[in-house]
Amino acid sequence: MSSHHFVREKQEPALIIANGQECSDELLGQLLEWNPYVVVLDNAIYRVMEKGIKPDIWMGDFDTDHDFQSIADRIYPLEIVHTPDQIKTDLEKALDLLVERGYPAANIVWATGRRADHTITNITNLVRHKHQIKTVIFDDYSRIFPLPASFEKWYPAGTPLSLIPVGTVEGIRTEGLKYELAGESLTIGYRTGSSNEAAKDGIVRITVEKGDLLLMECHD
Incomplete structure (x- = not known):
C-alpha cells in the first residue's frame, strides 16, 4: 500500500x-x-x-x-x-x-x-x-476533532454534526445548525449536542466561551 x-x-x-x-x-x-x-x-x-x-x-x-x-x-x-x-x-x-x-x-x-x-x-x-x-x-x-474557540466550515444540508463536550463547556453559540445553541452549556453525561445537523447548504459557525468541545462529523 x-x-x-x-x-x-x-x-x-x-x-x-x-x-x-x-x-x-x-x-x-x-x-x-x-x-x-x-x-x-x-x-x-x-x-x-x-x-x-x-x-x-x-x-x-x-x-x-x-x-x-x-x-x-x-x-x-x-x-x-x-x-x-x-x-x-x-x-x-x-x-x-x-x-x-x-x-x-x-x-x-x-x-x-x-x-x-x-x-x-x-x-x-x-x-x-x-x-x-x-x-x-x-x-x-466519523471524523472527530477538537474545536478552537471560534470555528466555521461549509457543510451540505443534512450533514450530521455532533457537539460533544469533554467535561463542561460554557457559552456555546451556533449558526447554521438545525438545533441552534445560544450561549448554552453542555456537560458530558448530562447534556450533549449529539445528532445535530447542518440546516442548509452553507457555513456552520460555532463559538465557545469556556471548555473543550469536540466536533464529530458522522455518517451511517
Whole structure:
C-alpha cells in the first residue's frame, strides 16, 4: 500500500496509526497518499507490515516481547522509540513527540473500535494537545476533532454534526445548525449536542466561551 516517504517538509499532517479497529484500505490509502510521516503504535506494527506500509517511527511501551532486530531489518530505516511511561497513553506520547519535532498537524487512524475504554480515552484526550497541534481522528464513519474557540466550515444540508463536550463547556453559540445553541452549556453525561445537523447548504459557525468541545462529523 505504501513505500517509504519522500516529503519531509512537515507541510502535510503526520499520520498516527494506533492499535484499534482498522479502517478501510480506501481511507487509509487516501491518508497515506500525501506521503505523510507515519508513526505506528506498539502492536499495530504487525498489521501495518502485513499491509506493506513502511512507517518512519514505531513507538510504544513495548510491554510484550518483540523481535526488534527482525522488524528493523524488514523496515529500513525505522526509528524505534521506547516510551515506558504508564501515565500517558501511546497516542498521547505520539502527539508529544510530533509537537516536539515541530509537526503542525496529525491525522489519526485505528484509534476507535475494539476496546471501548481505549476509544473513549483516545477521543477525549485530543483536547490536551489542541493548542499545540491540530488533530483529527478518522474511521470509516466519523471524523472527530477538537474545536478552537471560534470555528466555521461549509457543510451540505443534512450533514450530521455532533457537539460533544469533554467535561463542561460554557457559552456555546451556533449558526447554521438545525438545533441552534445560544450561549448554552453542555456537560458530558448530562447534556450533549449529539445528532445535530447542518440546516442548509452553507457555513456552520460555532463559538465557545469556556471548555473543550469536540466536533464529530458522522455518517451511517
